[in-house]
Amino acid sequence: DSGVTQTPKHLITATGQRVTLRCSPRSGDLSVYWYQQSLDQGLQFLIQYYNGEERAKGNILERFSAQQFPDLHSELNLSSLELGDSALYFCASSLRGTSSSEQFFGPGTRLTVL
């Protein structure tokens, strides 16, 4: 158990819908990262927050947005969902904001868009 929690574990929804994925980092970790993992694209970095502020952005679509709240939990919002958004979404956390830090991954949310 990494200490990172994600909810829900599974999510099935329809195209065009909007969903919110939730992540609680390990106690004491200030940085939260979101990743998307699909079979053909591997593990893709989406966005990072550090102590409530956006730190870095990857290949995140405009339909996707995220935020980190004062208690450091984070939410990833996915809207106007398409079939291709079906994937595993991981949240990870680390103490610092640099990538040399070990990142601890949550169990993931498996999103299926029908």
Place this chain on the structure above:
Amino acid sequence: GQSLEQPSEVTAVEGAIVQINCTYQTSGFYGLSWYQQHDGGAPTFLSYNGLDGLEETGRFSSFLSRSDSYGYLLLQELQMKDSASYFCAVPNSGNTPLVFGKGTRLSVIA
């Protein structure tokens, strides 16, 4: 940007040693990390090399050569539970979040 190359699949026998290579191209270098992921599971951190040389953690070792833009993960005394995907990763420019390789699927056979 960053790019990483690693073999897509490796098969090895239980009890043997296997080496998974990773070559990278980066615009700035902050270190090479390795992660393990079992099917259906989350990636877990294995090791980090910030400097050239070998880092050993139990049965796993990781090596880095910055001059060759190359690293490898060495797994010794292979066990069936080592069957998993292994990813090398480097930070993007500015030491911001990780860019992962496509992963090497290791199958350990009896």
